[in-house]
Structures are given as C-alpha cells and as structure tokens.
Amino acid sequence: MVTLSIIKYTQNKWWAFKQMQLLPPQLAAVSSCTFSKVLGTGSGFGFSLWPDFTTYALLMKWKDEVSAETFFSNSEIFLELQSKSEHIENHYLESIGAHGSWYGENPFPERGEYSGGKIAVITRARINIHKLPRFWQFVPKASKSIEEAKGLVYTKGIGEWPLIEQATFSIWKNEQAMKAYAYADIHKEIIGKVKKENWYKEELFSRFNVIKSFQHSKNKTVVLQ
Template sequence: MSQITTITFFRYTTFFNKVWAFGMMQFAHSPLKKVNGLQDYKLMGSGKDGFDPFADWSVYALLQIWENEEAANNFFATSNLMKRYLERTEQRYTLFLKNTKSRGFWSGKNPFVESDTFSQNNPFIAVITRATIKIGSLNKFWKYVPTSQRPLAGNNGLIYTKGIGEVPFLQMATFSIWKDEESLKQFAYKSKEHARAIVKTKELDWYSEELFSRFQPFKSIGKWKGIDNLPF
C-alpha cells in the first residue's frame, strides 16, 4: 500500500471554540508526533476568502501524510485527538489524496511520494502550492496577489479553494480542487494574470522556498460547503 495524504478542514463558530482551535496549533503537536503510520503533518490556520492574508479565525486545517490508507483510517476512527476536535467543531471535512506530481520543498524537504495506484475514471485534481516569502519581498508579493488571483473568480473549472498556512503573511499555501486537468491548465497556463505572476516570481525572487503538488482526491469524510457534491 502506498503513501496517501489527508487534509482536514475544521470550522468553529463560538468565540471559545475559536480560542481553543488557536491553542491547538501549539498543543496538538505532542499527540500528533505519537500517531502510528503518520510520516509528517502540518497544522495550519487559514486566510479570509480571496486569498486574503488576514486570518479567518473560524477555519483551521490539518494536513497529514501517511504510510498507507489503513493508518489514516485507524486515526480517524479511533484517535482521541480527533474526538476532541470533533467535540468543538461545527463542521469537519477530510479529503483523502493520492499524489500524482510534486516538485520543490516544504520545510527543507519534499514530503510527498507519487502514488502507484490511480483511478482512470476519476478526473478530479487537488493542488497544494506552498511558499515561504522572503521578508524583503512581503509588500510587493501581497500587493500583486489580488491581480494574480482574479481569474479564479467565476472560474467554472474550480470547485473549491482556500488559503492556508503555518505563519500568516510569511508561510502561505493554497489548496484547490479542480474538475479536471484541462480546467487547471486553463488557469495555470492560459491566464495572463497567473502567467505574469510566474514571470514576476522568477524576476523578483519572492520565495526562499516553494512547493507545487498535484493529487487525485478519492475519498472524503464529513461535509463542507463547496465540496459536498464530489462523488466519493
């Protein structure tokens, strides 16, 4: 059985639960380090809609990289840590992913291993992009973000997107789900704004580290507005 990745989104509605979720960005490390079959993980907050760098205090994300699907299933079924999260959340959604392509580095390494099992009848693509922005480039980078993200508005091929990250403004990632490969290519290669962003990245050397990774989503647990209709 090959490596899989899961990403779990949690939504909180009350003030006290939002404070608890913020605290777990620190306190969840200890139990996560003891989980059997868990190769790596990232605890992340999220930004407001539209890839806004300012925090969305209601949504947090947990990215986990597993030795195999069995280890992931066992965690979500029996973990006391997950039970604690679910007692506080208004909504939870976990998406299971098989890596199809990955390049770059995240915290000094590329943690994703390409899967050897894919479904030919599953056209959906999930994408994670992550970057550490150089402190001297923060102002120029965030000033250009609204322009580079403009083609996402009303994009029929985009099912869902959310800005996530470990450190606001500095260590940022995007998670997105697309209907198929052609939809992703239309945005990545045929959007003038996005193409210009790629050129600027090379010209201005914004990042000290970056990673781009594609996945095939194949299974889900829970509900989340915008992703509920995926046929898993």
C-alpha cells in the same frame, strides 16, 4: 495516502486557535503518520492578509489508507476535534507529483498517474522578507483570477505563519480545468514575476488525485460529491 482536513468552528474559537501550538507534538507521536502540519487559514480566496479564525486545516501523510481511516474513526485526537467543531471535511488524496520543498524536504515525492476526475493542488511558499510588499501588491489580482476560474470546485488559503508562509489548497473538476487556470495570462504573469524577482525563499507545488471526500459533524458523516 495524504489527507487534508478542513475544520470549521462556530464556537470554541479560542480553543481552536490554541491547537496551532498544542496539536503538532500530539500528531508527531502518531506512528502511522509520516508528515503532519497544523495550518491556519485566510479569509476570502487564495492567499490572504486576514486570518479566518473560524477555520483551520490539518495536513497529514499516512503509511496507508487503513491508518488514516483508523485515526479518523478511533483516535482521541480526532474525536475531540470533531466534538469541538461545527464540522470537518476530510479529503483523501493520492500524490501524483510534487516539486520544490517544505523546510528543505519534499514531503510528497511519489509520482503517480492522474486517474481522471477531480484533481487537488497544494502550493506553498516561504516569502523572502524584503519581497513581502511586492508579493502582497499582487495578491488581490491573483485572488480575483482564481475566484473567476472555470472548473474550480473549492479553494482555501492555508499557512503556518501569517504574511511570510502562505499556501493554497484547491480542488478542480479535472486536470484540464486546473491547467487552463495555470496557463491563463494573469497566472502566468504573476509566476513570471515570482521567478524574475525572486519573491520566494522556498516553494512547493504538488498535485493529487482526489480519492474521496467526507464531511463529519457531531451526529453524521456525509459523502461529498
């Protein structure tokens, strides 16, 4: 079980920014969580040069679904995040395949079957320093293409470090829509340049069944369709 939490703030923005440093050791101490990342986000679609200081992401992998549910309902860590934020979207995901690495390891080695319905994708790249100008030259073109993609339900740029460590989280209506975008001419062109010109020092592409999604606010929880 993997969860991706999108945390939105209208107040407490300085507090939220400090959690980038303060939260990781707290999450590392959660015994039922086997992988965790606290991530900033970018403004606009896809990769972005401009941070979004109102929104952060929390990526966690759990031993099982019960462990995730317990954390989100009872842990002091999550209850404080909920009290400080405007709302939190929690997406429960099941890994169905990933290739590449995240700091030398594949955190999602499980290979399941696509179950139909919504599918989520996390792509992450560590960009070679000397390729940064070339990478960012093509970002506006890539962002425009995903913004116009049919069947896209949601997307947000996420990452650990501005400029050099970039990722995207996206949810698609179904696998067909996701593949249609992946094999579109603009996307294929950019991927071809990534490979040919060696833009990335490290990359990861992972797919997930979307099991369920909720939006938590201070007073209520709403199921997201």
